[in-house]
Amino acid sequence: MRDPLNIEQTSRTPAVVFDYPNNHLKLSGESYPEDATEFYRPVFNALDEYLGSLGEGRCRFDFELIYLNSSSAKAVMMLMDKLEDAAKNGADVDVYWFYDNDDDTMQELGEEFGEELESAVFHLEKMAG
Amino acid sequence: MPSDDLFAAEGKVIVEAQKLLDDGRFADIGDRTLYEGLLKDYQKLLRTTRRLMRLSDRNEEQLNALSKEQKEANTVIAKHNKELDALATKLSKYLSPQIYHSIFTGAQNVEIASSRKKLTIFFSDIMNFTETTDRLESEDLTNLLNRYLTEMTNIALEYGATIDKYIGDAIMVFFGDPQSKGVKEDACACVRMALAMLRRLSELHTEWLELGATEPFHLRMGINTGYVTVGNFGGDERMDYTIIGSCVNATARLEFHADTDSILIGHETYALVKDEVDVEEREPIKVKGFAEPVRCYKVLGLYEDLEREGSVIREEQDGFKLLLDLKKRERAEAIEALQAIIERLKQ
Numbered sequence: 001m002r003d004p005l006n007i008e009q010t011s012r013t014p015a016v017v018f019d020y021p022n023n024h025l026k027l028s029g030e031s032y033p034e035d036a037t038e039f040y041r042p043v044f045n046a047l048d049e050y051l052g053s054l055g056e057g058r059c060r061f062d063f064e065l066i067y068l069n070s071s072s073a074k075a076v077m078m079l080m081d082k083l084e085d086a087a088k089n090g091a092d093v094d095v096y097w098f099y100d101n102d103d104d105t106m107q108e109l110g111e112e113f114g115e116e117l118e119s120a121v122f123h124l125e126k127m128a129g
Numbered sequence: 130m131p132s133d134d135l136f137a138a139e140g141k142v143i144v145e146a147q148k149l150l151d152d153g154r155f156a157d158i159g160d161r162t163l164y165e166g167l168l169k170d171y172q173k174l175l176r177t178t179r180r181l182m183r184l185s186d187r188n189e190e191q192l193n194a195l196s197k198e199q200k201e202a203n204t205v206i207a208k209h210n211k212e213l214d215a216l217a218t219k220l221s222k223y224l225s226p227q228i229y230h231s232i233f234t235g236a237q238n239v240e241i242a243s244s245r246k247k248l249t250i251f252f253s254d255i256m257n258f259t260e261t262t263d264r265l266e267s268e269d270l271t272n273l274l275n276r277y278l279t280e281m282t283n284i285a286l287e288y289g290a291t292i293d294k295y296i297g298d299a300i301m302v303f304f305g306d307p308q309s310k311g312v313k314e315d316a317c318a319c320v321r322m323a324l325a326m327l328r329r330l331s332e333l334h335t336e337w338l339e340l341g342a343t344e345p346f347h348l349r350m351g352i353n354t355g356y357v358t359v360g361n362f363g364g365d366e367r368m369d370y371t372i373i374g375s376c377v378n379a380t381a382r383l384e385f386h387a388d389t390d391s392i393l394i395g396h397e398t399y400a401l402v403k404d405e406v407d408v409e410e411r412e413p414i415k416v417k418g419f420a421e422p423v424r425c426y427k428v429l430g431l432y433e434d435l436e437r438e439g440s441v442i443r444e445e446q447d448g449f450k451l452l453l454d455l456k457k458r459e460r461a462e463a464i465e466a467l468q469a470i471i472e473r474l475k476q
Contacts, residue, residue: 070185077177105187112180116173 005046013039014065018046023057025050027079028064036071040078047079051086058092059083063110064127066100073109080113080120087119096123135182139175143168225292228370231307243360248305249316249398250357250377251290251323252384253281253350255298273337274298277346280329288322293371303372306359316354316401320428323350323392330390351384353395375418382416383425396424407432407441407454429456 002020009015014029025047033039051059061083068076080095087093095117097110107124114122146168155161221229255277262270274297281300285292289310290302302322304315327348334345355376361368379395387393399408407429413422432452435441442453453463 067188068184069188070181073181073184074177077180105184105191109180109184112176116176 002049005043007043016043018050020050023054023059024062025059026062026064027076028062030067031065031072031075032067032069033072036069036075040072040075043075044078044082047082051082051091054086054091056090056092058094059086060094060096062096062098064098065106066103067106077113077116080116083120084117087117087121093120094123095120096125098125098127101126136175136179143172143175146171224370226286227291227307243358243362245356246306246309246359247312247354247356248303248359248372248376249312249319249352249354249401250303250372250380251301251319251350251352252380253300253323253326253348254384256347256349256389258298258346276336277333280333281326284325284329285322288318288325290319290322294369303357303359306372312354313401316352316398317405319352320392320394320398320402320406321431323352324428324431326350327390327392347389349384349387349389350392351380351382351387351394352392352398353380353383354397354401355379355395375416378418379416379423382414382423386411386414386425388427392428393425394428396426399424399426405432406430407435 004020005016005018007013007016009029012030013033014027014031017026017028019025027043061079063076065072065076083093083095095114097113099106099110110124114124146164149155150161150165150168155164217233224232262273265273277298278295278300282292285300285302289308290304291306291308293301293303295301304319305312309315310318327350330346330348337346353376355374357372357374357376359370359372361370362373363369383393383395393411394402394406394408399406408426409429411425411427413424416423429435432441432443435454435456436443440455442451442455444451455463458466
């Protein structure tokens with residue numbers, strides 16, 4: 001069994017927790033890394049590897065982002081493309097987009113991202129608390 | 130310009146591309162599929178570009194709003210700091226500058242704490258102040274007393290004293306805390322300060338008489354050196370940075386027994402300043418808390434001043450020390466004594 005991916009949150013980068021046994025993947029916090037490509041490369045690789053072996057299995061991906069810059073937004077779209085492709089290939093994929101209650105920007109961004117998903121099921125929800 | 134206008138050209142490309150597909154211009158199904166895929170990717174790329182641009186604009190807007198808030202907060206902080214500075218300046222007038230400085234630089238904590246130190250203490254008092262000023266109007270009395278205290282305070286600060294308190298017209302200061310130049314230097318500075326105060330007082334006499342005082346003021350001063358407990362005394366709500374100990378009481382007694390416009394110093398101070406200060410020993414005085422009467426000395430002046438006046442001759446070299454006080458010994462007697470010494474040297 002592959003090791004779970006666990007990247008701790010910093011002031012500029014989000015926490016990444018890929019809990020493979022429970023098929024629950026999560027990205028949370030703020031995202032404005034100095035080098036977005038460098039930060040997201042291992043995340044993309046891990047997701048590719050995971051989804052490649054998921055087949056028609058079920059998985060859930062949570063986005064709990066408070067702030068993200070343009071580079072990170074592009075990276076998030078790429079993650080969603082990968083999830084959408086997996087769903088097209090038969091996987092049962094749920095994408096959750098959590099936004100802070102007062103944050104219209106993140107809510108609208110989530111709505112727009114959700115419009116791109118056809119096979120994966122998109123859920124737009126307020127953050128708890 | 131509406132954001133859609135920014136992408137008008139791209140929109141036109143999509144419309145025309147879609148028209149090509151709808152018109153059935155592709156005979157080859159493979160070419161058509163490839164073209165459809167390209168158009169779909171182009172549409173998606175355009176959506177992505179729009180989203181990123183919108184996000185970027187919103188982020189920039191938020192940053193500008195935060196920057197504005199920060200500027201406003203800085204203005205409020207600057208205003209509060211200014212008010213605090215003004216308040217601190219007002220408060221500083223209730224504290225000795227050294228104490229204020231040591232508290233505001235964090236060198237000293239504002240807490241109930243004390244330490245034992247050897248200090249030189251000074252007391253002064255205007256003789257018969259109440260009787261002298263009895264017929265003055267309140268405003269005149271206030272002006273007169275404040276003028277006196279201001280002048281004396283300036284001199285005290287100039288010589289490095291820590292002002293402990295004013296009690297009506299009485300002044301209590303000490304040397305050696307929170308800053309000290311050494312016990313001996315502190316004691317000398319204190320005596321020099323007292324002499325400077327006496328000089329200034331004589332200059333103020335004329336001014337006071339013009340203000341309406343019926344007769345000139347006269348001072349008494351006492352100086353003593355010894356161990357005292359120095360620190361914050363009081364409660365958490367109100368405390369004083371002051372000194373306590375039998376030496377403080379003894380200084381007050383020395384002041385009480387001093388002659389008009391003169392300085393009476395204790396034996397320990399005398400031992401520290403005797404190379405610089407000419408004195409005349411007085412009858413010991415009884416002080417509560419001291420088993421034996423306290424030896425005391427009246428300050429006659431600084432040797433350097435007396436030398437300038439010609440009443441003292443001093444000569445000091447390695448292995449040779451001469452002090453001739455012509456106020457205490459006749460000139461002829463002095464010459465005779467010196468000649469006797471010269472004769473002994475010749476033998």
